[in-house]
Amino acid sequence: MATKEQLKExxxxxxxxxxxxxxxxxxxKKQKNSPIIVVRNGKIVAVxxxxxxxxxxxxxxxx
Numbered sequence: 001m002a003t004k005e006q007l008k009e010x011x012x013x014x015x016x017x018x019x020x021x022x023x024x025x026x027x028x029k030k031q032k033n034s035p036i037i038v039v040r041n042g043k044i045v046a047v048x049x050x051x052x053x054x055x056x057x058x059x060x061x062x063x
Contacts, residue, residue: 023054035047
């Protein structure tokens with residue numbers, strides 16, 4: 001069974017990967033001038049990629 005420290009390290013690597021994937025997605029959408037489709041308040045909307053921050057940070061709990 002993995003220890004808490006091993007699980008924390010694995011979680012941190014996963015979150016880092018998600019952040020990098022998000023960054024690449026935004027860059028790609030800007031290059032292609034293609035909208036990003038998201039759900040806001042239960043409705044599907046198209047968002048201009050230039051209106052979105054190029055990076056995001058996921059909340060990492062201390063536990």
